[in-house]
Amino acid sequence: MRISENGMVRTVVNDLMSNRSRLSDLQEQLSSGSIINRPSDDPGGTATVMQLRGTLSELDQYKSNADYAHDWLAATESALNEATETLDRVRELAVQGASETLGDDSLYGIAQEVAGLKDHLISLANTRHSGRYIFAGYDTRNAPVEVDADGEIVQSYDLGPMMYEVGPGIRMQINVSGERVFSGLLELVGELEEALLVGEHGQVGDMLEDLDAEKDRLLAVRAEMGGRMNRLELSENRLEELELSVRRVMSNTRDADVAELVMHLATAERAYQTSLAAGARILPQTLLDFLR
Amino acid sequence: MRSSFFGLELARRAMTTHRTNVDVIGHNLANVHTEGYRKQEAVLTPTNPYSLAGTNRLEMGTGVQVQDISRRQSRYLDREIYRRQGESAYWENRGQLLSEIEDILAEPGDSGIGAVMDQFWNCWQDLAAEPDSAAMRTAVIERGQELGDAFRMSTRQLENMMGNLEQTAASRVDRINSILSELQELDERVRTLHASDAIPSDLLDRRDVLVERLGELVDVQVRDTDGGGVRVTVDGIPVLDSYSGRRLEVQAVGAGGGGGEDGAMGFSWAREGDAGDPIEWEPSTVGELGSLVQMRNEDVPRMLSQLRELADGIRDGVNVVHSEGVTLDGDGGGEFFASEAGPGFLQVSEDITSNPKLIAAGGPEGEGDYAIAGDGRNALRLSDLRNDGELVGGSTPGEYLRSLVADLGIRAEQADQQHGNNHVMLSQLLNQRDALTGVSIDEEMTHLIQAQNAFNASARLVRVWDEMLDIVVNGLVR
Incomplete structure (x- = not known):
């Protein structure tokens, strides 16, 4: 076959270009750490990466929702815990107050302490978390319990359920309405205070049963909250696992295997150098070199 | 009877011919890298023979001539x-x-429409967590505008591209x-x-x-x-x-x-x-x-109309759900994305940008008799739109975008492969043609030496005749 100058030059140039472009592809993959840098690198892989990226961003959101829910539940739990302790003290005082041996002075003292505990319960019902009343349903901006000018307790609880998405398809109510926790309790403690003030021992004794009922109710709500907290933690753990597995798939699809790439790079470099060397040796030679 | 100078004439003709040959070779060498140049060749043939007088049997050769300067053909190639x-x-x-x-x-990157869209859906969840927070409301507006910007930027670049293509x-x-x-x-x-x-x-x-x-x-x-x-x-x-x-x-x-x-x-x-x-x-x-x-x-308009369909699907879906909700003031929700922005454009309605309370995070209207401030149910429903399999052309917005991008990737990949194949075949064809018509310096140099030798030989012939004629003219009669 005849080999013309043009043909030889073309072959050398083509080889150099294709080796160069292979090098530049590898370089892009290495420097970006990703084998998918544009859709045409791997159309199916691109769609997968986009979907996984969406999933990751959703998971991030769920995690942040769960964090928020976690704080909220913790605030609720601590308020409920304190309410239980307060109720225990109220009951102790009621037991004392029920005893007919106590004089009016002592009763008054007990009534005073009950009044203080009542105020404390009111402040618990008005617990706020990041500026929002947690027992007020959707009415987060207004205190659910107020004491009017006559010293009367005015309670109004919204019942709106706060739903948080803490996992794919997992919705959880994180709030509990004060209606369930405080409305009966506060009324009862108010009545107790009144009974103590007027020295109605018998009435105070009758209230013990009601106080126990309130406590049972409180404990039930706390158990429910504990259950929610458990569910939340389970869900948070699952989120972590899910994220890990999504990241793994993402990495398998998109991330460059550096060791492998470096090996390819070395091979491509070798090929490039070889084609350079071949061109440099062959191109300058003609018969002219041997004529004089 | 031949002329006395017949031999000289033959030698002269040979010298001229070989000189022409050298010129043709020179032309080839000069055009060794000229685009489209085809190697030329001097076609040498003997000149017409001379019949010796009185006989038809003996024919004398009369030398050489350039019959043609031919050009190598490769019509089929x-x-x-x-x-x-x-x-x-x-x-x-x-x-x-x-x-x-x-x-x-810019897919699959962090600045493409996909990533911005993910953030847009997420921000509704943030709002659902704190529907009474002015900061969250503002964030939702910002995300909405960002999404609109992402679409606008891609759309505008595609339109510019169309203009460039025309030019x-x-x-x-x-x-x-x-x-x-x-x-x-x-x-x-x-x-x-x-x-x-x-x-x-x-x-x-x-x-x-x-x-x-x-x-x-x-x-x-x-x-x-x-x-x-x-x-x-x-x-x-x-x-x-x-x-x-x-x-x-x-x-x-x-x-x-x-x-x-x-x-x-x-x-x-x-x-x-x-x-x-x-x-x-x-x-x-x-x-x-x-x-x-x-x-x-075809390709750019198709891409544009797909992006518009996606934007329109998002706008309509968001607006339907949004209008079912309740604003922070307790009124029914209006449009979130202004429909007067025109098809393909996402632009948060001016009512909302000037008064973020008008974002209808609560509701839907008439479901449950609750207070408003902490109601984020509708915001959750809006966030849920990302999973709505009917939102855009019978798929979720994410699926729609992914299939659009994958489709583009497949077309680009196909183009690259086709170009690669065709380039290889073209190179082979060009090499084949060059093998036929291209100039090879080695070959030309060899022919050059050949022509030079032939020229030298003809010149030598002239000298021989010169000496012979010298004897005839100056030596015979003394």
Whole structure:
């Protein structure tokens, strides 16, 4: 076959270009750490990466929702815990107050302490978390319990359920309405205070049963909250696992295997150098070199 | 009886012939890298023989002459090359243009529409967690505007690209016409020379080069005609022959027949110097012009309409759910994305940007008798739209975008592969043709030495005759 100058030059140039472009592809993959840098690198892989990226961003959101829910539940739990302790003290005082041996002075003292505990319960019902009343349903901006000018307790609880998405398809109510926790309790403690003030021992004794009922109710709500907290933690753990597995798939699809790439790079470099060397040796030679 | 100077004449003729041969070789060497140059060869033949007087039996040779300076032909390869070149140019350019669209979409990156869309859906969850927070409301507006910006930016870049494609196509049309004019002029000169039996090799080379250039732009076919001319057709439309030529014209884009800003770019071949009888033409998928026009008329508009469909789907879906909700003031929700922004545009309604309380995070209206401030149920429903399998063209917005991007990727990948294949085949064809018609310095040098030796030998012959005649003229009679 005849080999013309043009043909030889073309072959050398083509080889150099294709080796160069292979090098530049590898370089892009290495420097970006990703084998998918544009859709045409791997159309199916691109769609997968986009979907996984969406999933990751959703998971991030769920995690942040769960964090928020976690704080909220913790605030609720601590308020409920304190309410239980307060109720225990109220009951102790009621037991004392029920005893007919106590004089009016002592009763008054007990009534005073009950009044203080009542105020404390009111402040618990008005617990706020990041500026929002947690027992007020959707009415987060207004205190659910107020004491009017006559010293009367005015309670109004919204019942709106706060739903948080803490996992794919997992919705959880994180709030509990004060209606369930405080409305009966506060009324009862108010009545107790009144009974103590007027020295109605018998009435105070009758209230013990009601106080126990309130406590049972409180404990039930706390158990429910504990259950929610458990569910939340389970869900948070699952989120972590899910994220890990999504990241793994993402990495398998998109991330460059550096060791492998470096090996390819070395091979491509070798090929490039070889084609350079071949061109440099062959191109300058003609018969002219041997004529004089 | 032969003349006394017959031998001298023979030697002189031989010297001239070999000198011509050296010149032809020199011409080859000089054009060793000239585009489209085909190796020329001096065809040497013996001159007419001389019959010795009185006999028909003995014929004396009379020396050598250059009968022809021939040009190496490769008509079959040429046609294959035109074709392959057009294919190669089409796919190469198409690949580049598609990768431009890939750059515009910026997927799978963190700045593409996909990532912004994910954040948009997420921000509704943040709002659902704190519906009474002014900061969250503002964040939702910001995310909405960001999403709108992402769409606007891609859309605008695609529209710019369409404009650039039109300009590039128009400049290619100019180039096609200037090639055709030059071709026509050359063809006339070739035909004139052909009539006087000359073989204008260099003009023929130039003509082939021009056809090849044309072949990079459009699907060109060439036939040789009697009289040395060529007949050039583009997609079967005769654009040049010995009698007439046509010129390519761009029909007004978008106006009249094209219709609208997305109207297709049209072309017609008008007879040269004659207003009538233009032939409407759409470039086939061969050649650079074909790729530009296909991109301008099909790929980019399709991408644009898909992005618009996606934006419209999001806007309509969000607005329906949003209007079912309740604002922070307790009123029914209005539009979240303004519909007066027009199709394909996402723009948070001005009512909402000026009063973030109008974001309808609560509700839906009439479901449960609750307070408003902490109600984020509707915000959750809005966030849920990302999983709505009917939101955009029978799929979720994410799926729709992914399939759009994957489809683009497949087209770009195909273009790259096709270009690779065609480039390899084209290189092989060009190498084959070069093997046939190209100049090899080694070969020329060998022939040069050969010609030089032959010239030397002829010169020596002159000296021999000189000496012989010297004896005859000066030595015999003394």
